[in-house]
Amino acid sequence: MPELPEVETMRRGIGFLVGRRIARAEFPRGSVRPILVEPRPATVIRKIVGATIERVDRRGKRILIGIATAAGGPRCWLVVEPRMTGRFVTTAPPTPGHVRLVLGLAARPGAAAATVMFWDLRGLGTIRLVDDCGLERLCGPEKLGPDGLTVTAADLVACLGGSRRAVKVALLDQRAVAGIGNIYAAEILFRAGIDPRSPCRRLGAAAWDRIAAETRRVLAAAVRCEGSSIGDETYKTADDRPGRFQRQHRVYGRTGEACTGCGGAVQRIVQAQRSTFFCPHCQRHPGCGRPRRPQLPATRRMA
DNA sequence: CGTTCAACCTGGGCGC
DNA sequence: TGCGCCCAGGTTGAAC
Numbered sequence: 001m002p003e004l005p006e007v008e009t010m011r012r013g014i015g016f017l018v019g020r021r022i023a024r025a026e027f028p029r030g031s032v033r034p035i036l037v038e039p040r041p042a043t044v045i046r047k048i049v050g051a052t053i054e055r056v057d058r059r060g061k062r063i064l065i066g067i068a069t070a071a072g073g074p075r076c077w078l079v080v081e082p083r084m085t086g087r088f089v090t091t092a093p094p095t096p097g098h099v100r101l102v103l104g105l106a107a108r109p110g111a112a113a114a115t116v117m118f119w120d121l122r123g124l125g126t127i128r129l130v131d132d133c134g135l136e137r138l139c140g141p142e143k144l145g146p147d148g149l150t151v152t153a154a155d156l157v158a159c160l161g162g163s164r165r166a167v168k169v170a171l172l173d174q175r176a177v178a179g180i181g182n183i184y185a186a187e188i189l190f191r192a193g194i195d196p197r198s199p200c201r202r203l204g205a206a207a208w209d210r211i212a213a214e215t216r217r218v219l220a221a222a223v224r225c226e227g228s229s230i231g232d233e234t235y236k237t238a239d240d241r242p243g244r245f246q247r248q249h250r251v252y253g254r255t256g257e258a259c260t261g262c263g264g265a266v267q268r269i270v271q272a273q274r275s276t277f278f279c280p281h282c283q284r285h286p287g288c289g290r291p292r293r294p295q296l297p298a299t300r301r302m303a
Numbered sequence: 304c305g306t307t308c309a310a311c312c313t314g315g316g317c318g319c
Numbered sequence: 320t321g322c323g324c325c326c327a328g329g330t331t332g333a334a335c
Contacts, residue, residue: 003328033312061329083329085313098313122312124329165305174330181328228328231315235328252328273307275326 002061002082004148004179005222005245006235010088011058013238014116017065017105021052023113024104030097035086036126044129047076059139060147060178063088077135079128080118085234086125092240093119101127121234148179148219153205153212160200167203167211168196169272179219183228186252186277188214195283196276197269207286221245228252251277 002010025048027034027041037044048067054075055066065078080086086100093099101118105111118127130138137143146155159176160167170176171185180188189196192210194203203211222228227243229235230253236242250260255268259279269276 006328036311081329083311084327085329120312121314122327124312126330163304169306172329183328230328273309274329 002087002227002235003181003184004058004061004219005184005225006087006227006243007058007061007063007082007179008149008223009226009237009243010082011056011063013090014063014088015056016111016114017053017056017103017116019053020105020108020111020114022048022050022067022103023106024102025049026102026104028099028102030099032097033123035100035120035123038126038128044078044127047129048078060144060174061181062139064135064139074131077130077132079126079130079135079138081126082120083122083124083126085122086118086120087235088238089117089119089240090114090238093117095119095121098123100125116238142175144174144178145176146178148177148184148215149223151177151212151215153208156212157205157208161203161208163200165200166196166271167194167198167200168276170200171211171215172272172274177215180215182274183230183249183252184215184218184222187248187250188218190251190278190283191218193283193286195280195285196271196278198285202285204286221248251279253277 025045027037047069051067051069053065054068057064057066063080067076067078069076098119098121099117100120103116105114107113128138145159156177160170163170168185168189171180188211192214194207194211222245225243225245226237227235228246229242230246251266254266254277257266259266259282261279261282264279264281266277266279
């Protein structure tokens, strides 16, 4: 579920952790299979209980909790990947059985004791405790490209300009740009007017300009709306409110509905085993002067 | 290099 | 009611 806007909203929702001491940590053994935790939960608990949280950051779709070890040793990081259904909660969790981590914060002057939980329905999320070196290995530039809120056309061209991959698939590559997922890839390309099937190498400078600009604009707007909540299940803010950006979805999840641009039907196709939503009329290969016909691979050979 | 598939999990929704 | 199937915001690794 969570893409950059949702994870950024989570980060803000638990920002009050900064400066707080961890009084208690627990990895509850619910009725479902445990999620991936590295190193062993007992080791993580031993290292972080008693320590103080120095910062709460985000890189791409990951939350980074910077922790000063109790003994004043080197800082370590709790790296949380929510994947499909993970989220932080400061109120009652949707189900008690899917709470994966509980952090109890010590009271201090001006702040009562508090509890923060990581809840994950499907359990595909991960929690890792790493040092600075491990953080680099996990979230360094080899793994995560420039952040989606600030990515430039030059960044995209440098990484993807020569690629044969379909642009929608490429935008999901976190090494190219960090934070875009299936929802926002669709919304960005609709607003940029680009056919999701276009091979990257066939896009011109103007197209990359539009893609980069819409990436920043759409993600920033979604952050202001506190993300997209679909259905009622999984994603909500840390204090249990739904996001609002789903109201501004133009194509995602709207198969068969009228395109807000031309009134035609929004289409769903599958790329890289994932749904892609787009309007074949409003989204064209750049440089192609007129709307593409709805996919008939036939008449290609001619040109 | 790029695509396809399976896997990791739980749960909702649909057709029969 | 129940069963089987498809779907879901993500990521990884193996096979072709």
